[in-house]
Amino acid sequence: MSAIQLQSSQKRVLEALVSLSKADERAVSGATIAAEVDRNPGTIRNQMQSLKALSLVEGIPGPKGGYKPTVDAYEVLDAERVDDPADVPVTRNGDPLPGLTVEEIDLTTVHDPERCRAEVVLAGSVRGFDAGDEVAVGPTPSTALRLTGVVDAVLRAEGTLTVDITEIATGAPAASAAAAGTGADESDCDDGVAEAVESV
Known part of the structure; x- marks a missing residue:
C-alpha cells in the first residue's frame, strides 16, 4: 500500500474511529465520533466520505x-x-467502566521527587473523565500491573489520561506513592515502579 498523507482533521477522525472501535466491535455512529472529536456530525459525514474513498473506512x-x-x-x-x-479494566471514582480498556501505560516521571505520573492511553472515549477524578487501572494480563491515582489532565484528541499515581503494584503488595498528604514520595514511587518493572 502506498503512503497516504492525511490532513490533520482526517487523521483525528480516523484515530477516534479506531480507538472507539477497539472498545466495541459494533460499527461506530457518526454522532459518537462527532462527540469524541468535538465536531458537527455533518463534518464527520464529509470526512467519512473522503476516508471511504481512500479505503480507510x-x-x-x-x-x-x-x-x-x-x-x-x-x-x-x-x-x-x-x-x-x-x-484491562478501568474504574472512575470507584465505578467500573465497561467497554473501556487500557491500550498503553507509559510511566513518565518515575524519578521526579515531586510527582509520580503515568500516561494512560484508553481504547474508547475519555469524554467522561475530568481532572481530579480518581482512577484505577488494571490488572494488566501479563504482569498484573495495577495503578491508582488522580487524573491531572485529559488529552481528548489522543484518548489519554495523565494520572498522578498514588499507588502502583504488580502481583505483589501495592507500593504507596502518597507521602503524608503532600504528594508523591520519590522513594515510594521509585520502589513501586521498580517492583512493577522488574516483574515485566
Missing part, C-alpha cells in the same frame, strides 16, 4: 450502522490491530 448501513476502520486504516495510523485483545 467501511460504511455499515442500517439502524445499527455506522463506520468501521479497514485494515488499511490501522496501517496508515501505524496502529496495531489485535483480534482478541485482553481487557
